[in-house]
Amino acid sequence: MSSIQLPGINGTPIHVFGRLAWSRANSIPVMVTCGMCQEPFDVEEARDEYQSEFGEGVDYGEQYGGGACADCAISDTNSNYNTGLAIVMMNGDADYDDEHVQNYL
Numbered sequence: 001m002s003s004i005q006l007p008g009i010n011g012t013p014i015h016v017f018g019r020l021a022w023s024r025a026n027s028i029p030v031m032v033t034c035g036m037c038q039e040p041f042d043v044e045e046a047r048d049e050y051q052s053e054f055g056e057g058v059d060y061g062e063q064y065g066g067g068a069c070a071d072c073a074i075s076d077t078n079s080n081y082n083t084g085l086a087i088v089m090m091n092g093d094a095d096y097d098d099e100h101v102q103n104y105l
């Protein structure tokens with residue numbers, strides 16, 4: 001039976017190191033580059049921010065698939081929504097707001 005106990009290489013420190021390495025690996029954000037502003041961002045954070053802005057009506061994954069940061073995705077969705085609303089106003093299907101139409105068409 002071996003009686004060698006090297007400080008730092010016996011079971012406990014390795015085990016502790018292993019747990020630290022494991023927990024860090026699981027908390028490192030997945031950083032990807034935004035396809036719109038080229039800034040790195042964390043997909044899970046962007047999804048949370050996007051969903052808390054728009055709720056269940058629109059889905060970040062479906063709309064952007066992790067390819068746009070929260071700021072870009074939110075402003076893109078707002079601009080799509082406002083453009084769509086302006087078209088609906090032009091068609092007479094919503095109360096016409098000239099300022100809105102001027103801004104978004």
Ligand SMILES: [Zn+2]
Nearest residue numbers: 034037069072
């Ligand atoms: Zn962006």
